[in-house]
Amino acid sequence: MDNDKFNELLKILFNNISDIKSKGFEFSEISVNEVFHSINNVYSEMYKFVLLYNDYIFSTHSYGVDIKFSMIEVHTLTYIEDNPGITSTELVEYWHKSKSSISQILKRLEEHKLIRKEASVKNKRFKLLYVTEKGKKVNEEHRKFDIVDVSKTLNSLQEKVSKDDISSFFKVINAYNEVILKDFEINN
Incomplete structure (x- = not known):
């Protein structure tokens, strides 16, 4: 158009x-x-x-290992590394995903030995999530990948629109996220 x-x-x-x-x-x-x-x-x-x-x-990408991961899987890994001891319930709230969806992601990360679960000292029913050394290496590669990927994307966008347009886009996206989150709160 x-x-x-x-x-x-x-x-x-x-x-x-x-x-x-x-x-x-x-x-x-x-x-x-x-x-x-x-x-x-x-x-x-x-x-x-x-x-x-x-x-x-x-879609899947390789992040320094032979296994390919989706963006949601690797960003979940990053979030766990940035928030050691987080629970799956907290991930459900953060990502606005179902328990089963988060459970599948965690199962895959655990199967590939990127995370480990430890029982909470306060309540043994709660499993706290931590990134393994292998997970930290994958996460480091993921961060490098994202820096390059986002830089390429922004450069490509700047060939079509101005920096101010890109900035406005992100401003609108942030405002739109707030509207959607408020709608979730009202309707759920």
């Missing part, structure tokens, strides 16, 4: 949002189809991005 078309769709969307707010969500004077298609056309780019990024997250 070209910039002019995108900006026109945003204009329609923002104009109708202010009308909807002032009229209490009454659509009598607003074309439902026009608003819906404006929203859908603008958001379709975000949907594509989310789906592509989701595929990227679950």
Whole structure:
């Protein structure tokens, strides 16, 4: 979609949002189809991005070992190293994933001897998570990989948009995360 078309769709969307707010969500004077298609056309780019990024997250990479890991697996490893003694329940809360999803990730990391579980001194039912020496090596390679990968991505983006645009994108993403997290809190 070209910039002019995108900006026109945003204009329609923002104009109708202010009308909807002032009229209490009454659509009598607003074309439902026009608003819906404006929203859908603008958001379709975000949907594509989310789906592509989701595929990227679950694609695998080698991080200095013969085994390939997904982004969520290796970032979980990093989070455990940065928070030694964390529990799986805390990971569920941090990642906003199901217990079974986190359990599968931890099982894979443990099978490859990247993490170990220790019973809590206070409550033997709780398992505290720690990164092994092998896990630390994988994590070090992961950090190097991410530095190079993010640098390449930012350089590629700067060929298409300005640094200010990139900064604005991250600002919007942070605000959007807050909106989504608030929605999770309200609806869960």
